[in-house]
Amino acid sequence: MVHPFPLARACSRLLPVFLIVLVASFAIQARASEPVRIGFMDPLSGSFASIGSSGLTVLEFAADYLFNSRGGILGGRMIEIVPLDNMQSPTETQIQFRRAVSEGLRIIFQGNSSAVANALNTAVTRHNRRNPGQEILQLNYSAVDPILTEENCSFWHFRFDAHAVMKLNVLTDFIAQNEDIQRMYIIGQDYSFGHVVAETSERLLREKRPDIEIVGNEFHPIGQVKDFTPYVTKIVASNADAVITGNFGADMVSLARSIMDSGLDIPIYTFYAAYDGITATLGADGKNRIRLVHNDSANPIPTEERKQFYRDFKAAHPDRDVTQPRLAMALAMLVQAMEQTGGTDPYELALALEDMRFTTLSGEEVWMRGSDHQIFQDLHVSVQTDEGIEFDADNSGFGLLTEYKVPAEETIVENRCEMRRPRR
Amino acid sequence: MPEVLVFATLNGLVTGLLLFMLASGLTVIFSMMGVLNFAHASFYMLGAYFAYSISLYFGYWIGLIVAPLIVGVLGALVERYGLRRVHQHGHVAELVFTFGLAFLIEETVQFFWGADTKNYQTPELLNFPLFTLFGQEFSAYRGFMLAISIGIFIGLYQVLTRSRVGLIIQAAITHPHMVANLGHNVPLIFTAVFGVGTALAGLAGVIAGPVLTTFPGMALVLGSIVFVIVVIGGLGSLPGALIASLLIGLLQSYAIAANVGMPELLELLGLEFPPSHPLDDLWTLDLAQIAPTLPFLLLVLVLIFRPAGLMGKREQ
Numbered sequence: 001m002v003h004p005f006p007l008a009r010a011c012s013r014l015l016p017v018f019l020i021v022l023v024a025s026f027a028i029q030a031r032a033s034e035p036v037r038i039g040f041m042d043p044l045s046g047s048f049a050s051i052g053s054s055g056l057t058v059l060e061f062a063a064d065y066l067f068n069s070r071g072g073i074l075g076g077r078m079i080e081i082v083p084l085d086n087m088q089s090p091t092e093t094q095i096q097f098r099r100a101v102s103e104g105l106r107i108i109f110q111g112n113s114s115a116v117a118n119a120l121n122t123a124v125t126r127h128n129r130r131n132p133g134q135e136i137l138q139l140n141y142s143a144v145d146p147i148l149t150e151e152n153c154s155f156w157h158f159r160f161d162a163h164a165v166m167k168l169n170v171l172t173d174f175i176a177q178n179e180d181i182q183r184m185y186i187i188g189q190d191y192s193f194g195h196v197v198a199e200t201s202e203r204l205l206r207e208k209r210p211d212i213e214i215v216g217n218e219f220h221p222i223g224q225v226k227d228f229t230p231y232v233t234k235i236v237a238s239n240a241d242a243v244i245t246g247n248f249g250a251d252m253v254s255l256a257r258s259i260m261d262s263g264l265d266i267p268i269y270t271f272y273a274a275y276d277g278i279t280a281t282l283g284a285d286g287k288n289r290i291r292l293v294h295n296d297s298a299n300p301i302p303t304e305e306r307k308q309f310y311r312d313f314k315a316a317h318p319d320r321d322v323t324q325p326r327l328a329m330a331l332a333m334l335v336q337a338m339e340q341t342g343g344t345d346p347y348e349l350a351l352a353l354e355d356m357r358f359t360t361l362s363g364e365e366v367w368m369r370g371s372d373h374q375i376f377q378d379l380h381v382s383v384q385t386d387e388g389i390e391f392d393a394d395n396s397g398f399g400l401l402t403e404y405k406v407p408a409e410e411t412i413v414e415n416r417c418e419m420r421r422p423r424r
Numbered sequence: 425m426p427e428v429l430v431f432a433t434l435n436g437l438v439t440g441l442l443l444f445m446l447a448s449g450l451t452v453i454f455s456m457m458g459v460l461n462f463a464h465a466s467f468y469m470l471g472a473y474f475a476y477s478i479s480l481y482f483g484y485w486i487g488l489i490v491a492p493l494i495v496g497v498l499g500a501l502v503e504r505y506g507l508r509r510v511h512q513h514g515h516v517a518e519l520v521f522t523f524g525l526a527f528l529i530e531e532t533v534q535f536f537w538g539a540d541t542k543n544y545q546t547p548e549l550l551n552f553p554l555f556t557l558f559g560q561e562f563s564a565y566r567g568f569m570l571a572i573s574i575g576i577f578i579g580l581y582q583v584l585t586r587s588r589v590g591l592i593i594q595a596a597i598t599h600p601h602m603v604a605n606l607g608h609n610v611p612l613i614f615t616a617v618f619g620v621g622t623a624l625a626g627l628a629g630v631i632a633g634p635v636l637t638t639f640p641g642m643a644l645v646l647g648s649i650v651f652v653i654v655v656i657g658g659l660g661s662l663p664g665a666l667i668a669s670l671l672i673g674l675l676q677s678y679a680i681a682a683n684v685g686m687p688e689l690l691e692l693l694g695l696e697f698p699p700s701h702p703l704d705d706l707w708t709l710d711l712a713q714i715a716p717t718l719p720f721l722l723l724v725l726v727l728i729f730r731p732a733g734l735m736g737k738r739e740q
Contacts, residue, residue: 047645225716249541249641250541250642253639
């Protein structure tokens with residue numbers, strides 16, 4: 001049979017080809033300008049919302065300030081931060097992880113609660129094993145249970161914060177220098193991180209200062225204690241002259257408040273007793289009493305570059321603080337990995353991040369160890385005070401002043417990770 | 425040890441009486457309307473936040489008076505325009521309504537005040553130690569909390585048992601139709617009781633905010649424990665609520681103070697387990713570690729052995 005309109009027939013055959021070419025060219029164009037979407041999974045509602053939302057503000061600001069306002073990354077693509085509210089519950093984390101997968105997110109920032117980080121780590125590892133080519137990268141900026149880079153270490157997990165044992169090493173070194181401390185009381189939340197703090201402090205103090213007596217080692221349920229006064233009564237009765245705690249959020253404020261209300265004038269060594277209203281609430285009572293171990297000195301800030309970052313952040317968010325400067329560092333390292341690999345493939349990014357050496361806004365050189373994906377950076381012990389503070393917390397006039405600094409190379413701990421590396 | 429005992433008792437009393445201010449409102453509301461108000465602790469939180477905001481402009485003492493009033497009015501409005509409409513659909517609907525309300529209030533608080541801990545401080549006037557015993561200070565503010573809570577209990581008890589209003593309320597609890605037939609406006613009584621109950625919760629929030637920290641999770645921390653008290657004390661019983669509040673306050677306080685636990689118990693029994701034992705976590709558990717969960721254990725025990733609660737009159 002002869003087709004009556006040969007030309008039309010040829011055209012109709014070619015039409016799908018045209019269409020495909022057309023769509024494909026649009027797709028490529030769209031890809032070049034489509035944003036790089038990065039998930040941020042942390043509590044944005046519920047009891048722990050303050051920590052999560054302040055982290056989100058810092059990350060969003062860092063993305064805009066460092067990259068989007070300077071023409072984007074990867075030849076003009078913008079960074080878009082996608083908030084995923086996990087309410088700091090491992091169950092909700094699974095649900096949000098599913099959502100992230102279905103939305104096509106390939107990179108997830110997560111920081112709060114080691115229990116959640118562990119749950120996410122398991123979910124990510126399982127997902128990546130079952131869905132080759134669809135892998136997801138977990139960037140942990142704050143969960144400090146050592147297990148995440150030791151027994152449970154994963155190729156897909158990177159930690160941008162010193163873990164609890166590294167921090168306690170620095171903290172106990174500092175405590176060991178103080179001859180006045182003879183009796184130490186340890187109190188913490190009854191979960192993985194609290195236990196790590198308790199066991200490690202006890203072990204390290206015994207090594208460094210065998211003369212210090214541990215007069216109390218107490219756990220309390222996390223987020224359940226209404227009033228810490230009964231615990232403080234025990235601290236007073238034990239004649240302790242210093243306290244170590246890994247508490248965060250309301251548990252930290254309540255504990256410190258109760259200690260101060262009881263008239264007990266002893267130093268409190270902590271991890272998380274600043275910002276998000278805590279510094280303002282403790283105020284003058286916390287002066288020269290509250291000490292924190294952390295990275296990135298808050299006062300003095302060593303470089304003009306980071307000072308400007310803080311000032312511009314304050315201008316954009318007058319009620320907030322740069323609570324976790326390492327979020328900006330983690331993002332900048334990720335972007336460097338993207339530029340190096342020329343894309344956003346998690347496997348390639350992971351390879352690029354391994355053994356990356358990076359100079360932060362503070363001018364410090366940090367190292368992401370390839371064998372366990374643990375970062376090493378300068379660590380500081382700071383005190384809450386209102387003297388010599390250029391950048392305060394909670395607009396309270398009080399802030400953190402560095403008293404003791406340990407350079408990155410002295411914080412390096414032994415690698416205990418036997419990593420299962422994916423094959424490609 | 426005596427110093428620990430004295431302070432544990434004082435701490436237990438402060439906590440217990442604070443809990444009573446919440447539980448009293450909840451239990452009276454329950455006995456009148458038959459509904460467990462899940463949002464009760466949320467009104468406690470609202471009290472703290474309102475008082476915080478007011479204290480920024482007018483000082484603590486104005487907040488102490490005004491904040492509970494605002495919370496009370498809010499509570500009355502919730503009853504009048506929310507609960508009463510839902511009431512016709514039965515108790516389950518009411519329960520779900522208050523459950524939703526609790527979440528709504530928490531999110532609203534975060535929306536307006538943010539998620540951060542609020543810098544709500546005790547007033548200057550009470551910023552001194554009331555007395556110092558064995559090297560530990562008991563702050564004047566805690567004494568003030570004790571005084572307010574005791575005052576509230578006495579006042580509430582007098583009103584409910586001695587006054588005409590109290591008589592009508594008591595009658596409305598058991599015989600609402602008869603009271604209505606006698607010409608009293610029963611729905612109005614309900615609204616008023618709900619308002620006063622939430623105002624009490626608000627007052628508890630105002631006085632607890634500065635010491636127990638004002639943050640969006642404060643309702644959650646206290647919410648569950650208040651239910652435990654109401655159930656243990658016997659639903660609807662005011663003296664029961666008082667006894668249960670003190671019982672739980674003291675129980676927790678003593679449990680934390682006591683330096684005993686499984687290791688001591690095992691020693692007493694002459695048993696020993698190696699640290700590598702699979703149940704090592706259990707063998708090393710001490711009482712202080714589980715103190716905040718003890719009330720829930722008590723709840724389960726009371727429900728098994730005395731389902732009506734300590735002073736409850738509920739018929740089976």
